[in-house]
Amino acid sequence: MDLQLVAQLINMVTTSSLASLEIEENGTRIKLENGGGIVPAVRTENVSVPAPVVNVPVEVHTAQAVAVSDQTEEAEEPKEEFYEVKAPMVGIFYSLGSMNRPELKEGDEIKKGSIVCAIEAMKLINEVECDVDGTFVELLAKDGDQVEYGQPLVRIRRN
Known part of the structure; x- marks a missing residue:
């Protein structure tokens, strides 16, 4: 996924009233949520090299971006106590x-x-x-x- 597109999406979410935005492209899913702290990106199986860090200026809110593999979602997690x-x-x-x-x-x-x-x-x-x-x-x-x-x-x- 193009890093410029990700930066534009982050900017769009942080400057709008959207609570969240989720996009999937070529097996990589990006979910942006308005508010909260910064969550590190999770490397998926489809990525062979680490993505470079991109500094995106954020004015009022920070967005959370997490890439998740489809296979991770399908695995059943044990119920927590x-x-x-x-x-x-x-x-x-x-x-x-x-x-x-x-x-x-x-x-x-x-x-x-x-x-x-x-x-x-x-x-x-x-x-x-x-x-x-x-x-x-x-x-x-x-x-x-x-x-x-x-x-x-x-x-x-x-x-």
């Missing part, structure tokens, strides 16, 4: 207790679809659901914290 509920948006974190609901305590059973916290964005409260059955372990954010998209909020032990 813990699952982290991640922020679906940017906003202010609120625990259940701050919303006048029973506070989650360590050892509480959580069902898939249960509300575990909320995020306030643009004066709207958005409830965040858990995607797995499990046991509550801990909150990873505090009431009033500014959270970013994809930031872990709640840790659940899988059942």
